[in-house]
Amino acid sequence: xxxxxxxxxxxxxxxxxxxxxxxxxxxxxxxxxxxxxxxxxxxxxxxxxxxxxxxxxxxxxxxxxxxxxxxxxxxxxxxxxxxxxxxxxxxxxxxxxxxxxxxxxxxxxxxxxxxxxxxxxxxxxxxxxxxxxxxxxxxxxxxxxxxxxxxxxxxxxxxxxxxxxxxxxxxxxxxxxxxxxxxxxxxxxxxxxxxxxxxxxxxxxxxxxxxxxxxxxxxxxxxxxxxxxxxxxxxxxxxxxxxxxxxxxxxxxxxxxxxxxxxxxxxxxxxxxxxxxxxxxxxxxxxxxxxxxxxxxxxxxxxxxxxxxxxxxxxxxxxxxxxxxxxxxxxxxxxxxxxxxxxxxxxxxxxxxxxxxxxxxxxxxxxxxxxxxxxxxxxxxxxxxxxxxxxxxxxxxxxxxxxxxxxxxxxxxxxxxxxxxxxxxxxxxxxxxxxxxxxxxxxxxxxxxxxxxxxxxxxxxxxxxxxxxxxxxxxxxxxxxxxxxxxxxxxxxxxxxxxxxxxxxxxxxxxxxxxxxxxxxxxxxxxxxxxxxxxxxxxxxxxxxxxxxxxxxxxxxxxxxxxxxxxxxxxxxxxxxxxxxxxxxxxxxxxxxxxxxxxxxxxxxxxxxxxxxxxxxxxxxxxxxxxxxxxxxxxxxxxxxxxxxxxxxxxxxxxxxxxxxxxxxxxxxxxxxxxxxxxxxxxxxxxxxxxxxxxxxxxxxxxxxxxxxxxxxxxxxxxxxxxxxxxxxxxxxxxxxxxxxxxxxxxxxxxxxxxxxxxxxxxxxxxxxxxxxxxxxxxxxxxxxxxxxxxxxxxxxxxxxxxxxxxxxxxxxxxxxxxx
Numbered sequence: 001x002x003x004x005x006x007x008x009x010x011x012x013x014x015x016x017x018x019x020x021x022x023x024x025x026x027x028x029x030x031x032x033x034x035x036x037x038x039x040x041x042x043x044x045x046x047x048x049x050x051x052x053x054x055x056x057x058x059x060x061x062x063x064x065x066x067x068x069x070x071x072x073x074x075x076x077x078x079x080x081x082x083x084x085x086x087x088x089x090x091x092x093x094x095x096x097x098x099x100x101x102x103x104x105x106x107x108x109x110x111x112x113x114x115x116x117x118x119x120x121x122x123x124x125x126x127x128x129x130x131x132x133x134x135x136x137x138x139x140x141x142x143x144x145x146x147x148x149x150x151x152x153x154x155x156x157x158x159x160x161x162x163x164x165x166x167x168x169x170x171x172x173x174x175x176x177x178x179x180x181x182x183x184x185x186x187x188x189x190x191x192x193x194x195x196x197x198x199x200x201x202x203x204x205x206x207x208x209x210x211x212x213x214x215x216x217x218x219x220x221x222x223x224x225x226x227x228x229x230x231x232x233x234x235x236x237x238x239x240x241x242x243x244x245x246x247x248x249x250x251x252x253x254x255x256x257x258x259x260x261x262x263x264x265x266x267x268x269x270x271x272x273x274x275x276x277x278x279x280x281x282x283x284x285x286x287x288x289x290x291x292x293x294x295x296x297x298x299x300x301x302x303x304x305x306x307x308x309x310x311x312x313x314x315x316x317x318x319x320x321x322x323x324x325x326x327x328x329x330x331x332x333x334x335x336x337x338x339x340x341x342x343x344x345x346x347x348x349x350x351x352x353x354x355x356x357x358x359x360x361x362x363x364x365x366x367x368x369x370x371x372x373x374x375x376x377x378x379x380x381x382x383x384x385x386x387x388x389x390x391x392x393x394x395x396x397x398x399x400x401x402x403x404x405x406x407x408x409x410x411x412x413x414x415x416x417x418x419x420x421x422x423x424x425x426x427x428x429x430x431x432x433x434x435x436x437x438x439x440x441x442x443x444x445x446x447x448x449x450x451x452x453x454x455x456x457x458x459x460x461x462x463x464x465x466x467x468x469x470x471x472x473x474x475x476x477x478x479x480x481x482x483x484x485x486x487x488x489x490x491x492x493x494x495x496x497x498x499x500x501x502x503x504x505x506x507x508x509x510x511x512x513x514x515x516x517x518x519x520x521x522x523x524x525x526x527x528x529x530x531x532x533x534x535x536x537x538x539x540x541x542x543x544x545x546x547x548x549x550x551x552x553x554x555x556x557x558x559x560x561x562x563x564x565x566x567x568x569x570x571x572x573x574x575x576x577x578x579x580x581x582x583x584x585x586x587x588x589x590x591x592x593x594x595x596x597x598x599x600x601x602x603x604x605x606x607x608x609x610x611x612x613x614x615x616x617x618x619x620x621x622x623x624x625x626x627x628x629x630x631x632x633x634x635x636x637x638x639x640x641x642x643x644x645x646x647x648x649x650x651x652x653x654x655x656x657x658x659x660x661x662x663x664x665x666x667x668x669x670x671x672x673x674x675x676x677x678x679x680x681x682x683x684x685x686x687x688x689x690x691x692x693x694x695x696x697x698x699x700x701x702x703x704x705x706x707x708x709x710x711x712x713x714x715x716x717x718x719x720x721x722x723x724x725x726x727x728x729x730x731x732x733x734x735x736x737x738x739x740x741x742x743x744x745x746x747x748x749x750x751x752x753x754x755x756x757x758x759x760x761x762x763x764x765x766x767x768x769x770x771x772x773x774x775x776x777x778x779x780x781x782x783x784x785x786x787x788x789x790x791x792x793x794x795x796x797x798x799x800x801x802x803x804x805x806x807x808x809x810x811x812x813x814x815x816x817x818x819x820x
Contacts, residue, residue, distance in 0.1 A: 022309055022318070022320050023318050023319070023320060023322070024354075025353055025354055025356075026320075026322070026339075026351050026352065026353055026354060027322040027323040027351075027352055027354055027418065027419065027421065027422045028307075028321070028322065028323035028324050028343060028349040028350070028351060028352070029323055029349060029350055029352045029418075030323075030347050030348070030349055031072065031073075031074075031075055031347070031348040031349065031350055032074075032075070033066055033075045033076075033077050033348060034074070034075065034076055034077065035077065038064060038066060038077035039347065041060045041061055041062065041064045041077070042060055042061045042329070042331070042345060042346055043058045043059070043060035043061075043064070043066075043331065043332075043344035043345060043346075043347070043348060044059060044060050044061070044086075044087065044088045044089070044102075044331045044332060044344070045058065045059055045088060045089050045090050045289075045331070045332045045344070046058045046090070046332050046333070046334045046342050046343075046344045046348070047090050047091055047092065047334060048072075048334055048336050048342075049092060049094065049095065051094075052094075052095065053071060053336040053337075053340075054068075054069055054070060054071045055067065055068070055069055055092070055095050056068045056071070056072055056334075056342070057090045057092055057098060057113070058075075058090065058344050058348060059080075059087035059088070059089070059090040059100045059102075060087055060344075061086060061087070062079065062084065062085070063079050063080040063081045063082075063083070063084070063085030063087055064077060064078075064079060064080070064087065065077065065078055065079065065080050065087065065090075065100060065113055065116075066078075066348070067112070067113050071336070071340065072336075072340065072342060072348075072350050075348060078113065078114075080100060080107050080116045081107065081116065081118070083104075084104070085102055085104050085107075086102040086103040086104060087100050087101075087102045087107075088101060088102040088103065088137055088138060089101045089102065089137065089138040089139050089185075091139065091140065091141045093141055093143050093144040094144065095112055096109075096110055096111055096112045097109070097110050097144040097167075098112075098113065099139060099141055099147060099168070100116070101136055101137070101138060101139040101149055102136065102137070103134050103135070103136060103137065104134060104136070105118055105119065105121055105136055106118070106119050106121060106136065106139060106147075106149055106168070107119065108167070108168055119164075119168040121136070121149060121162055121168075121171055122160070122162055122171050122173045124136075124151040124152070124153060124158050124159075124160040124175070125158065125175070126153070126156035126158045127156065127158070127177060132151075132153050132156065132158060135151040135152060135153050135158075135160075135182075136149060136150070136151045137150055137151065137152070137182075137183065137184045137185070138150055138184055138185040138186060139186065140186045140187055140188050140195075142188060142190075142191050143191075144167060145164070145165055145166055145167040146163075146164070146165050146188075146191045147163065147164045147167070147168055148161060148162070148163045148186050148188055148195070148210055149161070149162045149163075149164075149171075150162075150183040150184065150185065150186050150197055151183060152181065152182035152183035152184070152199055153182060154180060154181065154182045154200065154258035154259050156177075157177045157178055157179040157180070157181065158175065158177055159175065159176050159177065159178055159181065159182070159183045159199060160173050160174070160175045160183070161173065161174050161183065161186065161197060161210055161213065162174075163209070163210045165191070172211075174210060174211060174212070174213060176213060178199060178201075178202060180200060180201065180237040180258050181199040181200040181201050181202060181237060181258060182199055182200050182239070182258060182259065183197055183198070183199040183204075184198060184199060184200075184239070184240060184241050184242075185197065185198050185240070185241065185242050185243045186198075186243075187243060187245060188206075188209065188210065190209065191209045192208060192209040193207060193208065193209060194206070194207060195209065195210060196216065196243055196245055197213065197243070198219075198240050198242075198243040198252060199240070200219075200237045200238060200239055200240065200257075200258040200259075201218060201219055201236050201237035201238070201258075202215055202216075202217070202218055202219065203216045203217040203218075203219065203243065203250065203275055204216055216274070216275065217250075217271070217274060217275025217276065218236060218275065219236055219238065219240060219252060219254075219269060219275070219278070220236060220269050220278035220280050221234055221235065221236040222234070222235065222236070222238055222254055222256065222267050222280065222282070223235075224256055224264055224265050224282070226264070227263050227264060228263075233256070235256070235257065237257070237258050238254050238255060238256050238257060238258070238260075238267075239254070239255040239256070239257065239258060239259060239260030239261075239286075240252045240253060240254065240255075241253055241255065241260070241288045241289070241331075242288065242289050242290045242332070243290075244290045244291060244292035244298060245292065246292045246293070246294055246295060247295055248271075248272060248273055248274045248295070249270070249271065249272050249292065249294075249295040249296070249298075249313065250269075250270070250271045250274070250275055250292075251268070251269070251270045251271075251290045251291075251292045251298040251300065251314070252268075252269050252290060253266070253267075253268060253286075253287035253288050253289060253290050253300055253301075253302060254266050254267035254268060254269060254280075254283075254286075254287055255286035255287065255288065255302075256286070260286060261286065262285075262286060262303065264286065265282060265283060265284055265285060265286070266282075266283045266284075266285050266286035266287040266302055266303065267280055267281055267282050267283055267287060268280065268281045268283065268287055268290070268300040268308060268314065268317065269281075269314070270298060270310060270313050270314025271313075272295060272296070272313045278314075279313055279314035279315050280314070281308070281314060281317050283302065283306055283308070284304060284306065285302055285303035285304040285306055286302050286303045287300050287301065287302030287303075287306065288301065288302050288303070288330070288331045288332070288345075289301045289302070289330065289331050289332035289333050289343075290333070291333040291334060291335060293335070295313065296310070296311055296312055296313040297309070297310065297311050298310055298314070299320070299333050299335075300317075300333075301330040301331070301332070301333055301343055301345070302329070302330060302331075303329045303330075304326075304327055304328075304329065305321050305324040305325065305326060305327060305328045305329070305330065306319075306321060306330070307319070307320045307321040307324065307330065307333075307343060308320060322419055322421035322422055323349065323352075323418065323419050323421070323422065324343075324349060328345065328346045328347065329345045329346050330343050330344070330345035330346070331344060331345040332344050332345070335351075339351065339353055354422055354424070355380055355382075355416075355424060356424055357380065357424070358378060358379075358380050358382075358414060358415075358416045358424040358425060358426040359378075359379045359380065359426065360376055360377060360378055360379060360414060360426050360429060361376070361377050361379055362374055362375050362376035362377055364429060364430065364431050364432065365432050365434055365494075366406075366431065366432070366433050366434065367433075367434050367436060367494065367495070367496030367497060368433035368434055368435055368436055368496070369436065369497070369498065369499070372407065372433060373405050373406055373407040374405075374406045374431060375403050375404070375405055375406070376403065376404050376406060376412065376414070376429060376431075377402060377403045378402045378403075378414045378416055378426065380416060380424070382402075382416035382417055382418055382424070383417070383418040383419075384400070384416070384417050384418065385399070385400060385401060385402050385414055385415065385416050385417075386399075386400060386414065386415040386417075387399035387400075387401075387404035387412060387413075387414045387415075388412065388413055388414070388415065389408075389410055389411070389412050390410065390411040390412065390413070390428065391410060391411075398412075406431050408431075409431055409432055409433050410430075410431060411428050411429065411430050411431075412428070412429045412430075412431060413425060413426050413427065413428050413429060414426045434494050434496050436492060436496045436497075436498040437461065437463045437464065437490055437492045437496075437498050439458050439459060439461065439464070439488075439490060439498070439500050440458065440459040441456065441457075441458050441488070441500060441502045442456070442457050442458060442459065443455065443456050443504070444456075447505075447507065447574050448504065448505065448506045448507065449506060449507050449508075449509070449574065449575035449576075450506050450507065450508040450509070450575065451506075452481070452506060453479050453480070453481050454479065454480045454481070454504055454506075455477055455478075455479055456477065456478050456479075456480055456486075456502075456504075457476055457477040457478075458488065458500070462493075463492045463493055464490055464491075464492060465490075465491045465492055465493050465495075466490070466491040467488055467489065467490045467491070468488065468489045469486075469487075469488050470486050470487050470488065480504055481506070482504075482506060483503075483504060483505050483506045484503065484504065485501065485502075485503045486501070486502055486503065486504065487499050487500060487501040487502070488500050507571075507574060507575045508575070509537075509538075509569065509570070509571055509575040509576060509577040510534075510537065510577065511577045511578060511579055511580070512532045512533070512534060512535075512537075512538065512567055512569050512577065512579040513532070513533040513534060513579070513580075514530055514531070514532060514533070514565070514566070514567065514579050514580065514582050515530070515531055515533050515798045516528055516529065516530055516531075516582060517529040517530075517531060517556075517798065517800065518762055519762050519764065520582065520583065520584055520585065521584075521585040521586075521587060522585075522586065522587065522681065523586070523587045523588075523589055523590055523591075523680065523681035523682075524586060524587070524588055524589075524590070526560075526586070526681065526682075527558050527559065527560050528558070528559050528584065529556055529557070529558055529559070530556060530557055530559055530565050530582055530584075531555060531556030531557075531798075532555050532556065532567060532569075532579075533798065535555040537569075537571070538569035538570065538571055539570065539571050539572050539573070540553065540569065540570040540571075540573065540576075541553050541554065541555070541567060541568070541569050542567065542568040542569075543557050543565070543566075543567050544565070544566050544567065544568065545559075545561070545563040545564065545565050546563045546564055547564075559584045561584070561586060562584050562585050562586040563583075563584060564581045564582070564583055565581065565582045565583075565584060566578060566579050566580065566581045566582070567579045587680065587681065589680050589681065590680065590681055591679040591680050591681045591682060591684075592621055592622050592623035592627055592679060592680055593619055593620065593621060593622070593627065593651075593679050593684060594619075594620045594622060595617060595618065595619060595620070595684070595686065596617075596618040596620070597617075597686070601672060601686070601687025601688050601689045602615070602617065602661070602686060602687065602688055602689070603689050603690065604640075604661060604662075604663040604688065604689070604690040605663075605690070606690065606691040606692070606693050607663065607664070607665060607690070607692070607693060608665075608692070608693040608694060608695040608696075611664070611695075612662050612663065612664040613662065613663050613664075613690065614643075614660050614661065614662040614663070615660070615661055615662075615663075616658040616659065616660050616661075617658070617659045617660075617661060617686070618656055618657075618658060618659075619649075619651060619656065619657050619658075619659050620651075620655075620656045621651040621652065621653060621654060621655055621656070621657070622654065623653055623654070623680075624653045624654065625653050626650060626651065626652050626653055627650075627651045627653075628648050628649070628650050628651075629647070629648065629649040629650075629651065629659070629677060630647060630648050631647055631648075631677070632659070632675055632676070632677040633675070633676050633677065633805075634673050634674065634675055634676075634688075634812060635673055635674040635676070635803075635805075635812075635814045638666050638671075638673070638810075638811055638812055638813075639663055639664060639665055639666045639667075639671045639673065639690060639692075640661060640662070640663055640671075640673040640675070640688050640690070641661075641662050641664075641810060642659065642660065642661055642662070642675075643660055643662065646659070646660055661675065661688060663688075663690035665690065665691070665692025665693070666692070667692055668692050668693070668694055669691065669692060670689060670690065670691040670692075671689070671690055671691070671692065672687065672688065672689050673687075673688045673689075674686070674687055674688065675687075675688055676763070678763065682762075683763045720738065720739075720740045720808040720809060720811040720813075721738065721739050721740070722736050722737065722738045722790075722806055722813045723736060723737045723738070724736075724815065725792075725804065725815055725817060728815075728817060728818060729818035729819065729820040730794075730817065730818070730819055730820070731819075731820065732793060733791060733792060733793040733794075734791075734792055734817065735789050735790065735791050735792075736789070736790045736792070736806065736815075737787070737788070737789050737790075738787070738788055738789070738790060738806075739785060739786070739787045739788075740785070740786050740808060741783055741784070741785050741786075742783055742784050742785075742786060743783045744783045744784075746783075749774070749786050751772045753808060753809065754772060754790070754806065754807075754808045755805075755806070755807040755808070756768065756770050756790065756792065756804075756805070756806050756807075757804075757805045758792070758794060758802050758803070758804050758805075758817065759802065759803045759805075760800065760802055760803075761800070761801060761802075761803075766794055766795075766797055766802060767794070767795040767796070768792055768793065768794050768795060769792070769793040769795065770790060770791065770792050770793075771790075771791040772788060772789075772790050772791075773788050773789045773790075773791065774786060774787075774788040775787050775788050775789060776788075790806065792804070794819060797819050798819070799819055799820055800818075800819060801816060801817070801818055802816075802817045802818075802819060803815075803816065803817070804816075804817045
């Protein structure tokens with residue numbers, strides 16, 4: 001049952017609506033229903049009290065009922081009955097008394113819908129007297145007690161209009177028969193006078209309050225293509241769920257066939273002459289609800305979110321479903337005034353005026369720096385936003401939020417919308433980035449060396465409002481003494497902050513390292529070489545001795561006199577450095593020792609293993625004071641040795657002494673070695689040689705046979721063998737693999753017994769770091785072979801040739817070692 005407004009209410013609403021253009025100015029907004037489970041209910045009808053439109057009511061499927069007491073802002077829902085009830089029509093006489101009817105009958109409330117009572121009504125019967133339940137549909141009321149209820153059946157053609165004038169306690173009914181029709185809706189203007197009812201194909205009229213009904217008008221013929229048969233069907237006996245009347249104008253919805261169809265298209269019919277002629281509109285889906293405003297203006301809604309309105313009695317119709325989601329079905333409309341209308345179906349929707357103004361907030365003039373941006377915000381509330389940049393006569397989408405982060409100058413605008421049919425645009429906003437100020441940093445010099453002080457200031461300008469140096473000072477000039485990155489923060493007259501960064505480099509020229517190739521202390525006539533280890537780092541070199549310049553632009557010099565030597569260096573004439581001092585001493589003496597040699601190398605008599613042969617060397621001390629020889633060295637120290645009991649060997653002034661050298665062969669061949677020892681100015685080197693002979697013996701064995709024995713090979717245990725150093729040449733370290741035999745009584749190797757020394761070509765000892773690693777053991781009956789590796793790392797040596805000595809238990813190995 002759909003409602004007809006009072007004549008007074010019509011005129012008020014009509015005068016307001018004529019000033020509104022619905023498609024352009026309005027949209028539909030979904031209302032929230034409490035409890036939320038009722039948001040999924042299908043609602044069939046809506047009604048507001050004309051005398052107090054703050055109260056509104058809707059009814060729907062499963063006996064659902066909802067009401068508002070604040071003009072539709074909030075809705076509270078409940079159920080009329082726990083039994084299934086297809087609640088199709090709702091009317092209230094006041095805030096408390098109301099009726100809801102549907103297929104299963106009619107219910108009444110006297111407390112505003114908190115509780116309901118089902119009324120006992122007469123059932124529809126066919127021509128044979130058979131009762132036809134579940135055929136009721138719409139109703140209408142005048143005041144709290146006058147109620148009219150319709151029922152109908154397409155198959156039997158039975159139609160019934162029941163009426164009660166005591167609030168539903170007693171009923172009288174009028175029954176008539178019309179084939180292929182079913183009554184659905186009714187409206188009564190006078191309880192004893194005019195009223196209309198509608199069924200499939202016909203409009204009926206009463207002039208006595210419903211006691212007698214007459215055929216008043218036929219509804220128009222509609223044709224459509226049956227979706228299953230794919231044939232065109234034409235009929236005037238179609239389902240009309242609503243009737244709206246204003247004077248001689250009628251507007252009705254159309255759903256094809258007598259009981260209606262959800263699979264066929266639908267339509268709307270509008271008549272200005274009491275149904276004599278009709279303006280019709282075919283729609284894509286069935287239509288169920290209408291609302292009339294005046295002789296020419298009305299609305300219609302139906303399946304698949306279709307809403308239309310007309311202002312010319314149905315000659316033309318405009319879509320009016322902005323805001324209704326796609327495929328949502330609708331069933332009824334009601335208007336309170338020109339800005340407050342409702343449509344129901346799959347949800348409750350309220351008519352809202354479109355906000356055609358979209359303002360923005362945010363800074364348009366921005367201080368520019370590497371991180372600068374502005375945030376523009378849309379002030380009005382919409383469901384969706386699109387921010388655009390206007391660039392190259394085109395628009396680029398940059399944000400879909402209510403805010404946009406802008407980091408580029410240009411023109412922008414925002415589009416706000418809730419649906420595609422409801423879009424509002426802001427004015428064009430022009431964002432400008434203020435450039436900030438340019439300030440020149442000034443220094444007192446172009447280049448600085450370590451130890452200098454830089455005086456730094458900046459070019460003054462009227463645009464500078466304030467400034468702060470990196471150390472929070474505000475001096476016009478600051479002093480800097482270290483390399484680094486520095487800055488000064490400026491605030492200009494626009495309030496923009498600008499950070500000017502600069503860096504200073506105080507060049508630190510590394511002091512040159514001096515090394516000596518030779519002795520720092522030598523005798524008259526001797527020389528030594530002083531050189532720079534890293535000469536390529538410098539462009540200018542000046543050598544000094546005792547603070548006097550002696551040479552220029554040479555990487556090394558030859559020192560012939562004593563003194564304090566150092567070097568001054570610079571790089572590109574910018575920064576300079578001095579080396580440490582090298583002290584050279586000249587001894588005003590000469591070597592004091594001499595030898596009496598008949599041959600060189602000195603030959604020591606041949607001897608058979610394991611015998612030893614010794615020979616004395618005569619040494620003369622040519623000085624006027626005693627000379628003490630602490631020790632002598634052998635290059636290999638394997639077969640040749642000097643008995644340690646003769647040391648220290650004291651040689652009186654201008655006297656001679658004997659130095660005993662012994663030879664014990666380690667091979668059946670001639671062997672050679674070099675003897676060397678220090679003198680005042682330089683070392684003495686004396687070559688040594690000796691030959692090992694086989695030992696021969698003879699004997700008689702116990703069986704009487706004579707035998708002769710001769711040494712074939714000398715094999716000695718307790719011996720120590722090494723391999724050549726690897727790598728050689730070296731950069732930082734080298735390794736020497738060794739094997740040694742240890743007697744059974746010793747059990748283990750004493751690593752401290754392995755003597756290792758490194759000398760340069762002048763016989764000076766070179767500091768080294770050594771590490772001895774044991775790799776394995778081989779056990780025999782009378783002792784153990786131990787294998788391992790000696791790792792050697794010279795300290796602070798320059799490139800050149802060095803002599804490596806490794807000694808263990810009187811066994812010596814000597815190697816030439818090249819440092820590169």
